[in-house]
Amino acid sequence: MTPSRPVQVRPAGRHALLVDLPDAERTGAFHAELLRRRAAGTLPPVEDIVPGARTVLLDGVAHPDELARRIADWDVPSRAADEGAVVEIPVRYDGPDLAHVAALWGVGVDEVGARHSSYPYRVAFCGFAPGFGYLTGLPAELHVPRRDTPRTRVPAGAVALAGPYSAVYPRATPGGWQLIGTMPDPTPLWDLTREQPALLTPGTRVRFVPEISGSVDGTP
Amino acid sequence: MTVKLTVVRSGALTTVQDHGRRGHAHLGVPRSGALDAPAMNLANRLLGNAPDAAVLETTLTGCALRPDRGVTVVVGGAPCPVTLDGRPAAWGMPLRVPAGAVLDAGGVSAGVRSYVAVAGGIAVEPVLGSRATDLLSGLGPAPLRDGDVLPLGAPAGRPTPPDAAPWPAPPAELTLPLRLGPRADWFTPAAPHTLTSATYRVSQHSNRIGLRTEGPPLERVSTGELPSEGMVLGAVQVPPDGRPVVFLHDHPTTGGYPVIGVVAEPALAAAAQAAAGTPIRFTLG
Structure with missing residues (x-):
């Protein structure tokens, strides 16, 4: 648990800073630290705190140079594995790319779900569409490339893999990820009737819960 | 009613x-x-x-x-x-x-x-x-x-007299002041010079997401993939074809192409009124 410091704070125009971090884990820790300081009232006003894969963007900052100097002195503790809320996502492992992913992983088609759901995940960052979270947690040996040809339509609820990330499509969009399963009811992923419309916010922990095989009806 | x-x-x-x-x-x-x-x-x-x-x-x-x-x-x-x-x-x-x-x-x-x-x-x-x-x-x-x-909502106030309403004319030439960064180091040392000295033009493919440009491509020193990172309004993102795109209000919140500089927000109103073909001058400042 060695405290770490961000590698570099870069200007992004007159009112924003982009903080470069060495890896996803320390990006998550730094993001969590920002939220702690914001909650404690010790962070100057920042309109948007936007984590990326290895960066955190601070946008809408009145005095970015001053904040950049302060950030450079922060000791950021590592993030505990059990820090943050947990969300469970039920999955039917029935995606059209299941066989392809099974071949890449060197496992049987019916083992993909057990493998995928055995790891704890965390939302690293959001983007692409409202409610779309990029989830880290899959070990490096199970990372798979995007499809050569993106699909023109990926259905809402598709559980998908690309590179280090897992994701669940909150709504139907074009997409190039490998589809391994389906969240039967994807409406909670982005629900504007809730005060917090996104289910998967940066830092949230995620568990995929396989649906019992009896419920698989065989249609993709 | x-x-x-x-x-x-x-x-x-x-x-x-x-x-x-x-x-x-x-x-x-x-x-x-x-x-x-x-x-x-x-x-x-x-x-x-x-x-x-x-x-x-x-x-x-x-x-x-x-x-x-x-x-x-x-x-x-x-x-x-x-x-x-x-x-x-x-x-x-x-x-x-x-x-x-x-x-x-x-x-x-x-x-x-x-x-x-x-x-x-x-x-x-x-x-x-x-x-x-x-x-x-x-x-x-x-x-x-x-x-x-x-x-329609209920009218709230009293109209103010229209004298001296300063509607600016749409720009004949668009000047976009920018600050370099956060990823200027992904480009050749010549790229900022190219960006600020060459004439770019507003592309007809511009929309609410971005002002696309036509002009000399900006060359990268680093050809790798940039991990997705947060994008600000006014970011000048450079896709693989090298033609800078100025992000407008409907821009994606994260992106994977490097941002060579960021245009100051007050200049973006004129960018919104720059018709296809309008010359663009990027300036440092």
Whole structure:
């Protein structure tokens, strides 16, 4: 648990800073630290705190140079594995790319779900569409490339893999990820009737819960 | 009873806009909002509207509207012929539209986006605190279609006199002051010089997401993939073809192409009114 410091704070125009971090884990820790300081009232006003894969963007900052100097002195503790809320996502492992992913992983088609759901995940960052979270947690040996040809339509609820990330499509969009399963009811992923419309916010922990095989009806 | 505005002619692309949604970028929600915010603000001020009153933003070809009760409107932003039931009417100042009359904001004579503000504002249901149409993520009302009916809010204030309303002319040449970074180091040392000395032109493929440019490509020293990172309004992102794209209000909140510099936000209103082919000068500052 060695405290770490961000590698570099870069200007992004007159009112924003982009903080470069060495890896996803320390990006998550730094993001969590920002939220702690914001909650404690010790962070100057920042309109948007936007984590990326290895960066955190601070946008809408009145005095970015001053904040950049302060950030450079922060000791950021590592993030505990059990820090943050947990969300469970039920999955039917029935995606059209299941066989392809099974071949890449060197496992049987019916083992993909057990493998995928055995790891704890965390939302690293959001983007692409409202409610779309990029989830880290899959070990490096199970990372798979995007499809050569993106699909023109990926259905809402598709559980998908690309590179280090897992994701669940909150709504139907074009997409190039490998589809391994389906969240039967994807409406909670982005629900504007809730005060917090996104289910998967940066830092949230995620568990995929396989649906019992009896419920698989065989249609993709 | 709510006054209703019927869309008689929706034009090429007419959207509802206000100041957009702030503070939701971490959820993948773009800021959105009027691209030429000063024009929207002036139109609202002339009507005595609240600053957050929603207006209509047209694109090149204007739009036509018919209120079911008498309303006061301002057509501003990009200059265009205005008619009331076919008769010429005033642009850039409050105009009374009688019940059932057709207000037509015509094709622009210069610029790109005209704004039609109505006393009381367009009162569609807000989403995450804004009524703006966000074309990237589909939040807010869909772009207008012929026959749509829009509810109006109750007029709040008293119209201010239109004297000395400073509508800026759309730019003959667009100057975009930028600060280098955050990823200027992904480019050759010559790239910032190319960007600030060559003449770029506004591409016809520009939209609310970004002002695309035509001009000499900017060369990278690093050809690797940039892990997705947060993007700010005004970011000059350089895709693999090397032609800079200036992010406007519906830009994606994260992206994987390097940003060589960021254009100051006040300059983006002029960018919103720069027609295809307009020369662009990027300056440092």
